Amino acid sequence: MSLTEELQTSCSATWNAVTQHQFCRELSDGTLADSRMAAYLVQDYTFLDNFVRLAASAIAHAPTLQDSIPLAQFLAVVTGPENTYFHRSFEALAVTEQDWKEPELWPATQGFQAIMTEARLSGSYSRMIAVLVVAEWSYLEWATPFHPAPETLPFYLAEWITLHAGPEFEGLVAYLRGQLEAAWPTLDAEEKEAVTDIFHRTVSLEKAFFDTALTP
Numbered sequence: 765m766s767l768t769e770e771l772q773t774s775c776s777a778t779w780n781a782v783t784q785h786q787f788c789r790e791l792s793d794g795t796l797a798d799s800r801m802a803a804y805l806v807q808d809y810t811f812l813d814n815f816v817r818l819a820a821s822a823i824a825h826a827p828t829l830q831d832s833i834p835l836a837q838f839l840a841v842v843t844g845p846e847n848t849y850f851h852r853s854f855e856a857l858a859v860t861e862q863d864w865k866e867p868e869l870w871p872a873t874q875g876f877q878a879i880m881t882e883a884r885l886s887g888s889y890s891r892m893i894a895v896l897v898v899a900e901w902s903y904l905e906w907a908t909p910f911h912p913a914p915e916t917l918p919f920y921l922a923e924w925i926t927l928h929a930g931p932e933f934e935g936l937v938a939y940l941r942g943q944l945e946a947a948w949p950t951l952d953a954e955e956k957e958a959v960t961d962i963f964h965r966t967v968s969l970e971k972a973f974f975d976t977a978l979t980p
């Protein structure tokens with residue numbers, strides 16, 4: 765079993781709760797209320813700034829140029845088509861700029877912001893990559909069974925699936941996992957523990973985020 769499979773298996777109950785979450789099922793079959801999708805997207809959009817900083821920091825800490833290129837290219841997707849997706853969705857869901865610019869953050873959102881900041885400021889490439897592995901791999905896993913999204917879904921549901929599935933996104937996740945696996949043998953025991961810990965805490969935060977998104 766590969767290292768990233770081991771990490772995933774070591775928190776499989778929480779991991780499966782994320783990747784088989786009711787929120788994702790409702791999103792994918794179109795039964796998710798627009799108000800829930802709107803609230804989720806408003807919270808999720810607040811991650812973008814922090815995500816870009818985390819990815820940029822990981823790029824800065826990558827061992828070689830070659831190691832940094834897939835993440836640099838992914839940043840272009842996040843700041844391009846994904847950023848535009850949020851704005852088109854806000855318009856379609858009647859979310860005003862006032863609503864999305866400075867929303868009251870859910871505790872799960874605050875937790876996620878904090879762990880991204882923690883990873884970025886840690887100076888540890890492996891911890892940065894561990895958070896990114898969880899964020900992207902867990903989304904690939906929930907979205908893949910629903911890809912391609914049915915044409916009957918409104919674009920703000922269908923494109924959220926499309927952004928997190930398919931060969932390009934699979935390639936990104938494989939690259940991120942590969943980065944962590946390549947770094948792992950070079951880490952001392954303390955750092956391995958820190959990476960494992962931040963991996964597990966990120967999985968728990970993904971679950972808390974979806975749970976909150978469905979909370980009445």
Ligand SMILES: Cc1ncc(CN)c(N)n1
Nearest residue numbers: 808876899900903970973
């Ligand atoms: C909370 C969360 N985790 C992961 C992703 C996938 N980029 C996301 N958009 N939001």
